[in-house]
């Protein structure tokens with residue numbers, strides 16, 4: 001395979017020559033094909049590093065020929081990334097192509113910067129997957145990520161492989177499993193580490209504020225715009241942007257986000273000049289995006305854009321062997337923050353802690369350990385100290401006999417009791433349960449609990 005050669009397959013000579021020019025300037029070798037047949041013949045002789053492929057040839061405009069060619073490439077050279085070229089307005093074809101194994105798609109007329117970025121990412125990801133067993137170029141830094149379980153190690157292996165690429169990453173997993181921590185680690189282990197890491201909680205941005213928050217605005221663009229303001233994308237230029245709770249984004253904002261991911265350009269409110277942006281996209285969600293796509297609640301094309309690499313964070317109950325390490329870490333951290341001697345935790349206490357259910361995952365464990373240390377004020381903590389604290393929380397939240405209830409029922413009861421206890425103050429409920437406010441909202445929805453006014 002010649003990783004520096006790109007095969008351009010398009011029946012339009014002007015497209016072939018303008019693409020050739022751009023790619024040659026960027027240092028790639030070029031091969032061209034006018035028809036799917038020629039493309040197949042070329043691939044049989046020399047396998048290129050990447051294929052840039054139009055979906056429509058002379059026969060029709062259904063994209064059928066493009067899909068056929070893609071299927072052949074997937075048999076002849078399955079490891080070669082394919083980027084599709086489609087007409088604007090035929091995104092559904094691109095989506096079909098992605099389902100059939102294409103790496104990405106660009107729409108005509110294309111933006112050169114976005115095209116080169118997509119090519120670079122595709123080649124990097126391809127190389128990083130074939131070099132999976134080779135030692136990484138520089139050791140992966142994971143200082144703040146505690147745990148040695150095989151499930152966590154697998155996540156870290158994937159992350160260390162792809163951190164240095166520019167590929168968008170989607171991190172999925174329950175609330176409190178460490179998605180944000182992983183996003184930060186991806187940034188810290190990339191060449192963007194000295195540039196900003198901008199975090200945006202999309203669940204917390206209302207529809208009306210989305211554009212000005214993400215893309216910025218000019219003074220006077222709307223009534224309250226008293227000064228120019230940079231949006232989050234501009235702030236993240238050269239660095240990474242972490243879009244948390246991406247599953248909470250409404251359909252209108254999804255279209256706006258798609259545009260910037262596609263073209264790497266955006267316009268600030270009140271300013272019609274498009275701005276270019278170079279930022280790595282890292283998204284996270286604890287919702288089931290494929291299911292949301294099926295139900296028409298999340299755009300499929302956006303899903304494929306953000307999801308070139310998926311990292312699934314395991315729940316804490318699936319990696320209980322990490323619990324003692326995490327407990328030690330949180331106890332040490334808390335002692336350091338308060339200028340105290342670290343507390344000692346007995347072996348029985350560790351065993352007890354390792355058995356609890358943790359619907360709020362690592363965040364819940366962290367809060368629980370910190371609270372027990374604070375409340376008991378002892379240099380040595382035993383199982384009893386933790387049990388007392390757990391019973392107290394359970395009593396406050398009204399959960400007594402955990403054995404006869406399903407986890408969901410326990411969770412629902414805990415939320416109801418916490419709402420009562422904190423007079424409906426969601427921030428306090430969230431802190432007490434070790435959940436984010438958004439996670440509390442979602443559970444209110446799930447259990448059809450009416451949120452307080």
Ligand SMILES: Nc1ncnc2c1ncn2[C@@H]1O[C@H](COP(=O)(O)OP(=O)(O)OP(=O)(O)O)[C@@H](O)[C@H]1O
Pocket residue numbers: 144145146147173174175176177178179180181182244284286326362363366435436439
């Ligand atoms: N492996 C880990 N080692 C050390 N601390 C961790 C680990 N995983 C999570 N934490 C800590 O647990 C808390 C929750 O983690 P984080 O915010 O990354 O979770 P999340 O999955 O993004 O949650 P949410 O979906 O609610 O936003 C943080 O304080 C984080 O530092």
